[in-house]
Amino acid sequence: MDAAASTVPASVRDNGFYLGMSVAIAVAVIGGFGSFALRGLVDVGRAPYWxxxxxxxxxxxxxxxxxQNAFAHRGSMALHRRMGWAAVGLATAMVPLGAFTAxxxxxxxxxPPFFTTPEFLALSALELIAFAGLLTGAIRLRRRTQWHRRLMLCAxxxxxxPAFGRLLPMPLLGPLGGLAVMGGQMLFVAVGMAHDLVSRGRMHPAYGVGAAVILxxxxxxxxxxxxxxILWLASALAG
Incomplete structure (x- = not known):
């Protein structure tokens, strides 16, 4: 690496990587839910409005x-920050709506038939808690770019x-389905860790936090x- 390149901050050099990761996650999400609908496994027209x-x-x-990753990649940080507050508002609405939908x-x-009702409620609650916790950390550390972008990725x-639950053959996996889904999620974190090791020579501690929360x-x-x-809630809702 020449002297000019070595003076470029790691956060700038990493912009392309994080944009690529965001696109890969979007493909997994849209592919998972889209394929589920295309295979006729959900009646979109009869689903409740919520x-x-x-x-x-x-x-x-x-x-x-x-x-947001595209804005950072092209250096539009003022727009990135403005849209960040819109993202906070959206996330604030997502969490209670996710709980209500569950x-x-x-x-x-x-x-889904491959979950018991208590398992489904527990998984939904833990996902929302993990998301809210990691997102809160990312927002609080928004001025520390290295922490912010990694915690956002982990959030x-x-x-x-749920996207992996629609991509994977969950009925065939039986009790291993949950571990398979978690493995798919951890694959993204592992790629981020590997990128750190290659580009920085060490893993940033934000990935340790994110991995611990997701595990x-x-x-x-x-x-x-x-x-x-949870057992009481499952019984009350089903009854």
């Missing part, structure tokens, strides 16, 4: 995530489990699903 709103908000978030899936008996990865999200599902509050 499911459509939830889906539209999630797709909007995914596209905004790509746009609860209504139980009420209307729309829980996005934390909520793409806890997946591994804690059966534990939370067996707790009295």
């Amino acid at each position: 499911v459509h709103v939830h889906g539209a908000m999630f797709v909007s978030w995914t596209l905004l995530f790509v746009m 609860c209504m899936a139980v009420v209307l008996d729309r829980v 996005m990865v934390a909520i793409i489990g 806890a999200e997946g591994l804690a599902v059966p534990i939370l699903a067996a707790t009295p509050p």
